[in-house]
Every structure is written in structure tokens, then in C-alpha cells.
Amino acid sequence: MEIIIATMPLWVAIVMLVVLQRPSQQAGLATLIAAIGSTLLFPVFRLFPGQLLLALVKGLATSLSVFYVLFPSLLLYYLLKSVDGMSLLGQGIARLVPERDLQVLLLVIGFAPFAESVSGFGVGTILVIPLFLALGYSSAQSAILGILGQMAVPWGGLAIGTVLGAEITNLDPSILGSTTALLTAPLPVVYGLVALAVSGGKKSVQRRWPEAIAAGVLLTIGVWGFSWIPGVELAGVLGSTLVMSFLVVWANRKLFHKLFHKLFHKAKRKRTVNLVNSARNSSEKTAHDSAEHGITKVSLGQVIAPYGILTAILLISRLVVPLKIWLKSHFVISIAAINLNLPLLYNPGFYLLLTALATVTILGTVVHKLRVITRQAWQQFIPGAIALACFLAASQVMQASGMIASLGMAAATLGDKYIWVAPWLAALGGWITGSNTASNALLSQLQQEVSIQSGLPLQWLMGAQNGASAHATMISPARAIIAATAVGWSGAEVFLLRQMGLVVLGAVAVIMSLLVLAVP
Numbered sequence: 056m057e058i059i060i061a062t063m064p065l066w067v068a069i070v071m072l073v074v075l076q077r078p079s080q081q082a083g084l085a086t087l088i089a090a091i092g093s094t095l096l097f098p099v100f101r102l103f104p105g106q107l108l109l110a111l112v113k114g115l116a117t118s119l120s121v122f123y124v125l126f127p128s129l130l131l132y133y134l135l136k137s138v139d140g141m142s143l144l145g146q147g148i149a150r151l152v153p154e155r156d157l158q159v160l161l162l163v164i165g166f167a168p169f170a171e172s173v174s175g176f177g178v179g180t181i182l183v184i185p186l187f188l189a190l191g192y193s194s195a196q197s198a199i200l201g202i203l204g205q206m207a208v209p210w211g212g213l214a215i216g217t218v219l220g221a222e223i224t225n226l227d228p229s230i231l232g233s234t235t236a237l238l239t240a241p242l243p244v245v246y247g248l249v250a251l252a253v254s255g256g257k258k259s260v261q262r263r264w265p266e267a268i269a270a271g272v273l274l275t276i277g278v279w280g281f282s283w284i285p286g287v288e289l290a291g292v293l294g295s296t297l298v299m300s301f302l303v304v305w306a307n308r309k310l311f312h313k314l315f316h317k318l319f320h321k322a323k324r325k326r327t328v329n330l331v332n333s334a335r336n337s338s339e340k341t342a343h344d345s346a347e348h349g350i351t352k353v354s355l356g357q358v359i360a361p362y363g364i365l366t367a368i369l370l371i372s373r374l375v376v377p378l379k380i381w382l383k384s385h386f387v388i389s390i391a392a393i394n395l396n397l398p399l400l401y402n403p404g405f406y407l408l409l410t411a412l413a414t415v416t417i418l419g420t421v422v423h424k425l426r427v428i429t430r431q432a433w434q435q436f437i438p439g440a441i442a443l444a445c446f447l448a449a450s451q452v453m454q455a456s457g458m459i460a461s462l463g464m465a466a467a468t469l470g471d472k473y474i475w476v477a478p479w480l481a482a483l484g485g486w487i488t489g490s491n492t493a494s495n496a497l498l499s500q501l502q503q504e505v506s507i508q509s510g511l512p513l514q515w516l517m518g519a520q521n522g523a524s525a526h527a528t529m530i531s532p533a534r535a536i537i538a539a540t541a542v543g544w545s546g547a548e549v550f551l552l553r554q555m556g557l558v559v560l561g562a563v564a565v566i567m568s569l570l571v572l573a574v575p
Contacts, residue, residue: 058465060097061458064090064449065487068532078546080438083445083532090452100456109393110455114448116395117493119388121177121447122440123397123404125537128181129432131361131411132541136185137428138418140358144189147355152306155190156255156263159200161306162186163250164243164270165299167204171211172291173369177537178403179204179211182362184541192254194542195550199253201538202555203246208491208525209235210278210291212403216491217287220521223499224513232282232290234518235525236275238569242526242562244271249558266305274298288373353418360417365410372401439540442548443489446532450487459487463501471509474574477502477516478523478567482559485524489533494524512574519570526562530555 067089071082094102102110135144152158162183171179180201187197209217214232221228247267251259260267277294285293372382382401389396399405415425453459462483466476481502484494502520506513528534530552539547 057099057461060093060100061453061461063093064453064458065483068446068449077549078438078442080442080445082548083442083449086532087445087449087452090449090456090458093458094452094456100458100461102452102456106455107452110451111448113393113395113455114451115444116390116393117447117451118440118444119395120397120402120404121443121533121537122436123399123402124178124407125181125404125439125540126432126436127404127407127411128178129436129540130429131407131414132181132185133428133432134411134414134418135358135361137424138353138358140353140418143353143355144186144358146189147359148186148190152303154263154306156251156259157266157302157306158190159250159254159259160247160263160267160270161299161302163200163204164206164247164267164274165295165302167201168207168210168274168291169295169299171205171207172214172295173366173373173403177205177534178407179207180534180538181541184538188542194544194547195554196253198538198542198544198547198551199554200250201541202529202534202551203250203253205529205534206239206243206246206526207274207278207291207295208528209239209521210282210287210294211491211525214287214290216495216525217521219492220495220499220517223495224503224517226514226517228287229283230514231517231521232287233279234514235521236279236282236290238515238518238566238573239522239526239562240275240279240569241565242271243274244268245562245565246558247271266302270298270302273301292370357417361410361414364413365406368406368409369403372406435540435543438545439536442536443533446489446536450489450493453487459484460501463498467501467505467508471511473505473509474511474516474571475567477505477511478519478563478570481520481523482527482563484520485527486531489528489531491521491525491528494528495521498524515570515574519566523563523566526559526566530559 064086068082068086071077071085077085091107094100094107134140148158148161149155152161166186167179167183169179170182171177183204184197184201187200188194192200205211210232214228217232217235218228220226221231244267247270248260248264251263251267255262274294274297277297278290281290281293371378373379379401383398386399387396388399463480466480467473469476481494481498484498485491488494498520499517502516503513505511506516532548535548535551538551539545
């Protein structure tokens with residue numbers, strides 16, 4: 056009976072989003088009401104009013120770090136959109152990698168994992184979705200492709216969730232990172248093939264399946280190897296950079312061959328110049344067309360600059376250790392009672408806000424439109440923020456009341472057969488919290504205790520915990536809301552859950568199968 060009661064809020068969320076297809080705000084509110092109602096009606100999960108209020112406040116506190124990232128991201132997007140910058144950036148990508156299928160692989164297996172690895176908190180999704188829209192993909196395609204780009208979540212935010220899980224269980228972070236890479240090894244390839252199917256159908260898969268496999272394998276090898284050297288924190292950044300370099304070189308291999316040939320034969324100079332002039336004329340034509348439609352004329356360099364600034368300052372803040380320590384210890388909103396620890400200068404939201412302010416200066420002409428742009432970003436932000444806060448508050452109520460612990464302990468009674476359940480429990484934690492870091496904080500001690508009681512190797516249990524939890528966050532209400540907000544499509548959460556649900560369930564099944572094979 057306890058198990059049925061403990062899962063009640065989850066079933067409410069699933070029914071509201073998938074069956075009834077209600078907006079995320081309604082689904083979030085219903086889930087929160089179900090969680091609160093369970094604590095009021097059933098003594099086994101009873102919370103006193105003060106405890107309930109504390110859990111709700113903790114949920115709101117958890118939401119703050121996401122809000123801090125989400126709103127500046129939307130502001131940056133609308134600033135660039137106001138000058139048709141996303142379209143220009145899309146055309147720049149098209150010139151760098153002319154073939155559309157390779158563009159998809161570049162963004163899904165390369166750029167999105169890179170952005171997520173640098174910043175975390177779903178920033179990869181927020182940054183890559185507008186690029187797909189600019190390349191001409193529909194809102195539905197862009198949202199799905201953006202979600203697929205979350206394949207490197209275990210290494211997101213410089214592997215903050217992986218490091219936390221390792222610290223809780225006294226594992227070496229490099230061991231946990233590399234084990235996670237092994238248990239999730241086939242998934243980048245699978246997601247790459249799914250991305251091709253979503254963007255171009257069966258023909259795209261038939262044309263570019265070798266490149267999808269190569270890029271996926273390269274990402275897996277990269278995050279596995281770089282988890283050892285230089286360390287798990289930079290594994291996602293370096294692994295995704297490896298993939299982007301490969302795809303750019305592969306897409307332009309004929310041009311590189313011609314340039315190489317030219318170095319030795321001093322030929323075809325005129326044609327190379329013509330190609331450069333053609334690209335320049337195309338850029339100028341785009342800017343001219345934008346001006347004719349009342350949009351401020353900007354260059355491709357002005358549009359790329361904000362992304363370059365964002366990447367540079369994020370890397371500096373993470374890699375310069377003395378600066379990192381200072382940023383994490385100054386201007387921190389910290390309230391221990393509600394588990395709030397928000398380092399204002401270290402959170403990716405601060406650097407997104409700085410980038411947005413720098414973009415105002417870089418673009419020059421958008422200053423007089425800033426009020427309108429801010430209002431547009433705010434209007435898109437509010438619905439998703441409300442839904443997100445409700446789901447995270449419901450998660451905290453379930454944790455405080457013991458519902459999640461009840462589910463975990465029931466699974467732990469299975470003994471060595473728990474190995475079949477561990478990835479699914481981890482996935483449940485990721486889906487509920489919408490965060491690999493939060494899921495690891497919630498379940499790592501349980502995984503360690505089960506390892507001690509059953510004799511199952513902790514390294515592999517935690518690898519499954521880290522991997523399954525991370526991939527389940529892709530379709531969590533919180534991440535689905537972020538993707539829906541990025542495309543400006545109210546109700547997209549339902550669509551994403553229905554379209555991506557089987558893909559993620561399949562991913563967890565793969566992790567389970569590899570875990571069973573890895574543990575004698």
C-alpha cells in the first residue's frame with residue numbers, strides 16, 4: 056500500500072501530461088496538490104505544517120538556480136532575434152558545414168554537449184534550439200533535437216553531478232565518470248541516428264549513418280578517456296570538441312584536399328578566392344535583405360561574438376582555480392535551512408546575463424528596443440517558471456515525507472536481483488528531480504547501502520545511477536518545460552514526453568543490460 060501511495064504524485068503527472076495532455080502549469084499544480092494531499096491524508100507519509108512549508112520553500116529555492124539561467128538565456132535569444140541574428144548564425148553554420156544532415160550531427164553530438172558540459176542546467180538545450188529554428192526546422196523538430204543534445208548530462212556543468220555522486224560514496228570521480236561512459240557507450244550513436252531520422256527521415260539515416268556512428272563513438276571514447284586524463288570535469292568539454300572538429304573537417308574534406316593540393320602545385324587560386332567572395336556576398340545579401348525588412352543590419356561576427364564571450368568567460372571561471380574558489384565563496388545566497396546555496400557570480404546565469412548585456416553593446420542598435428525585448432523574454436519565461444516551481448516543490452514534498460525513500464528501500468529488498476532495478480530507480484530519481492545532481496544527492500547513499508548489503512560492486516551501481524538518472528532528465532517535466540519555453544510552444548511538454556518517452560526508456564534498458572553484463 057505504501058508503494059501505491061508513494062507513486063501517486065508520479066501517476067498524476069503522467070496522466071495529466073501524457074493522457075489528458077494538459078498544459079505544464081496545470082500538470083505541475085496537480086502533481087503538487089497530489090503530493091501535498093498524500094502527506095495530509097495518509098499517516099505513513101504525514102508531514103507537520105512546518106515540515107510541509109519547509110519542503111515547499113526548498114522546492115522554490117531549488118527553482119531559483121534554474122530561473123537564474125533560463126531568463127538570461129531567453130533575453131540573449133530575443134536580443135539576437137531582434138536583429139535576425141539567429142538566421143544569420145544559421146547561415147554561418149550552413150557555410151561551415153554545408154550539408155544539412157551533418158549540421159544536425161554537429162549541433163546534437165557536438166555543440167549541445169559542449170554547451171551543456173561548460174555550463175549545465177539545460178543551457179545546451181536553450182542555446183541549440185534557436186539554431187535549429189534558424190536552420191529552418193519546425194518547432195517540433197527543434198525541440199526534439201534540442202532534447203537529444205542532452206546526451207552528455209553526466210558531464211554537464213563540468214561534471215558537477217558526477218563529482219557529487221563520487222564524493223557521497225567515496226569513489227574516485229575519474230572511475231565513476233569512466234564507468235558511466237562505458238554503461239552509456241551506445242547511446243550517443245543511437246541519439247545521433249534518431250536525430251537524423253527526426254530531421255530528415257529515413258533518407259537522412261541512409262545517407263549519414265556512418266558519420267552518426269563515427270561521431271557517437273568518438274564522443275564516447277572522448278568522455279571515457281578524458282575522464283581519466285585530465286579528469287572528469289573537462290571530459291565533456293574536450294570530448295565534444297573532438298566531435299565538432301571531426302565533423303567540420305569531414306564536411307569540408309574536399310576543400311581541405313584542394314587546399315593541400317594547392318600548397319604543392321600552386322593552382323586553383325582564383326577558384327578559392329571566388330568561393331570566399333561568394334560566401335561574403337551571401338552574408339552581405341542576408342544583411343541587406345534584413346535591412347529591407349526593417350531589421351538592423353549586423354555582421355556574422357557580431358552574432359557569433361556573444362557565444363564566443365559566453366564560452367570564454369565560462370571556461371575561465373571554471374578552469375582558473377583561484378578565481379573559481381573566489382567566485383564560489385563571494386556573493387553567495389546561502390540559507391542552510393532550505394538547502395539554498397546560490398553563488399551569484401559562479402552560476403552560469405551570471406555569465407549569460409553578462410553576455411546579454413555585452414550583446415546590447417555589440418549590436419549597438421538594439422538599446423532603444425531593450426524594454427520591448429525584455430518584456431518578450433519575460434512573457435515567455437513566466438509560464439515555464441510556474442510549472443517548473445510546482446514540479447520541483449512536489450519533488451521536495453515527496454522527499455521530505457519519505458515517499459522516495461520508501462520506493463528505494465522496497466527496491467533494495469531484492470538483494471542481488473537489485474541489479475535489474477538500480478537503473479530504473481535512478482531514472483525515476485532523475486525524472487522526478489529534473490537534475491542529475493539532485494538525483495545523485497537523493498539516491499547515492501541508498502545505492503551505497505545496497506552495495507554493502509548485497510555485495511554488488513559500488514562502482515557499477517553508481518555508474519548506472521549516474522547514467523540512467525542523467526538520461527531520464529531529458530524527458531523530466533523540468534527539462535521538457537525548458538525546451539518548450541525555448542521554442543515558444545505552449546503545450547510542447549506533452550508532445551516531447553510522448554515522442555521521446557520510448558527513446559529514453561530504451562536508453563535506460565540499454566544501461567540495465569550493460570550493467571547486468573558487466574557484473575558477474
